[in-house]
Amino acid sequence: MDDFLKDFFPKVYRRKQMHLKETDYCKYDSQILTLFTSSLYFAGLISTFAASHVTRNKGRRASIIVGSISFFLGAILNAAAVNIAMLIFGRIFLGIGIGFGNQAVPLYLSEMAPAKIRGAVNQLFQLTTCLGILIANLINYGTEKIHPWGWRLSLGLATVPATLMFIGGIFLPETPNSLVEQGRIEEGRKVLEKVRGTSKVDAEFEDLIDASKAARDITHPFRNLLQRKNRPQLVIGALGIPAFQQLTGMNSILFYAPVIFQSLGFGSGASLYSSVITSGALVVATFISMGFVDKFGRRAFFLEAGAEMICCMIALAITLALKFGQGEVLPKGIGIFLVVVICVFVLAYGRSWGPLGWLVPSELFPLETRSAGQSVVVCVNLFFTALIAQCFLVSLCHLQYGIFLLFAGLIIIMSSFIFFLLPETKQVPIEEIYLLWQNHWFWKRFVTGGEKVGAKSGLGV
Numbered sequence: 001m002d003d004f005l006k007d008f009f010p011k012v013y014r015r016k017q018m019h020l021k022e023t024d025y026c027k028y029d030s031q032i033l034t035l036f037t038s039s040l041y042f043a044g045l046i047s048t049f050a051a052s053h054v055t056r057n058k059g060r061r062a063s064i065i066v067g068s069i070s071f072f073l074g075a076i077l078n079a080a081a082v083n084i085a086m087l088i089f090g091r092i093f094l095g096i097g098i099g100f101g102n103q104a105v106p107l108y109l110s111e112m113a114p115a116k117i118r119g120a121v122n123q124l125f126q127l128t129t130c131l132g133i134l135i136a137n138l139i140n141y142g143t144e145k146i147h148p149w150g151w152r153l154s155l156g157l158a159t160v161p162a163t164l165m166f167i168g169g170i171f172l173p174e175t176p177n178s179l180v181e182q183g184r185i186e187e188g189r190k191v192l193e194k195v196r197g198t199s200k201v202d203a204e205f206e207d208l209i210d211a212s213k214a215a216r217d218i219t220h221p222f223r224n225l226l227q228r229k230n231r232p233q234l235v236i237g238a239l240g241i242p243a244f245q246q247l248t249g250m251n252s253i254l255f256y257a258p259v260i261f262q263s264l265g266f267g268s269g270a271s272l273y274s275s276v277i278t279s280g281a282l283v284v285a286t287f288i289s290m291g292f293v294d295k296f297g298r299r300a301f302f303l304e305a306g307a308e309m310i311c312c313m314i315a316l317a318i319t320l321a322l323k324f325g326q327g328e329v330l331p332k333g334i335g336i337f338l339v340v341v342i343c344v345f346v347l348a349y350g351r352s353w354g355p356l357g358w359l360v361p362s363e364l365f366p367l368e369t370r371s372a373g374q375s376v377v378v379c380v381n382l383f384f385t386a387l388i389a390q391c392f393l394v395s396l397c398h399l400q401y402g403i404f405l406l407f408a409g410l411i412i413i414m415s416s417f418i419f420f421l422l423p424e425t426k427q428v429p430i431e432e433i434y435l436l437w438q439n440h441w442f443w444k445r446f447v448t449g450g451e452k453v454g455a456k457s458g459l460g461v
Helices: 002-008 010-018 031-057 060-079 084-112 115-122 124-143 150-156 159-171 176-181 185-196 202-216 221-225 228-247 250-255 257-263 268-296 298-323 332-350 353-364 367-399 402-421 434-438 451-456
Strands: none
Touching: 002 010, 002 150, 031 060, 031 084, 031 367, 060 084, 060 150, 060 159, 084 115, 084 124, 084 176, 084 353, 084 367, 115 124, 115 268, 115 353, 124 150, 124 268, 124 353, 176 185, 176 202, 176 367, 185 202, 202 367, 221 228, 221 367, 228 250, 228 353, 228 367, 228 402, 250 332, 250 367, 268 298, 268 332, 268 353, 298 332, 298 353, 298 402, 332 353, 353 367, 367 402
């Protein structure tokens, strides 16, 4: 928004005015502007380790409540900002909210959901994130017309979801897994019976008790993650999937969709409008994923959508190589083609790496390392998010269309990673996922022979 740029980033505003109508890769190349964006992710990255401690010892709900309070403070600071320092402090509070929220919410959903619909329930996290992005874009579209304080209203309205999150955190029950882990066995059993709608939960509850005993024996969950038997969870769940989720290039497209479209010569209002279209596509894609992920499985979505994303990135790169960056206005047909390609890409990402990037890691960890594992997931995810936020505009400026070819190459690598290393987890009870590694061609050499297997072999799978 021009009013916002004038107040805080006058240099960027002047450069933007000089190139208002034509295309230019370097229009928004400002390290302060990208620091404003990525300060949130650096704060989330650090706070997720505090969140792990709270989630493990005080429960999933406690982290949700802490996150909501932090969101609320960040929104107030941002709306009242009079200088860049206030803005960045506000962003840091929002980042702490993300650190706690992303740590606790996927765990909460995976632990509450019955195995056969766990995929769909866990994807409510991605769905509501996408709805949030869509609503934020619509709010920006509306508040842009309110001069000169529209941006304050836009940033301040973040207090509304923060309040809803706080109320939810107070009234929702704690997960049975967390209650058992804290030694509140009877309470855990009651909640399990309530959320499953039956008193016949003996097998699942027995699994929980066993997992909780193993969890209590672990005093250093982060160190435990590094053990050989946890190698598959570490490599796939904690490091591979969250890093690759960001390296698809999706966040670059979402963060900077207005900026990309503006750089493509779409004008200010049109670019926000284009962002609404892309975030709408994300919501549609998440519904597709929710409907079919427990039917077709996680691998099918990763691999099929990966192929589409590679084609889209190559199409983007070729179009921009031929038609963009000489300071000329893009022909309308080319502009429309670019928006369509970006939408197809968003639809592919939104049913694969978007939701599954949170769902699959939250399924893979055993209870004893689940909270620590989820912290590493959030930390790696936010580290790569911040890295790409900080580097994307500079890279767009220097690599030009080559950046999209780079992303295409990365998607080829990550699709191979999924094809060779990830077993199918659909409809497997969460405390029995570890059995998949024992039959996997590559991982079985790391996990076979272990005390936990012997202890639980009496349980039917």
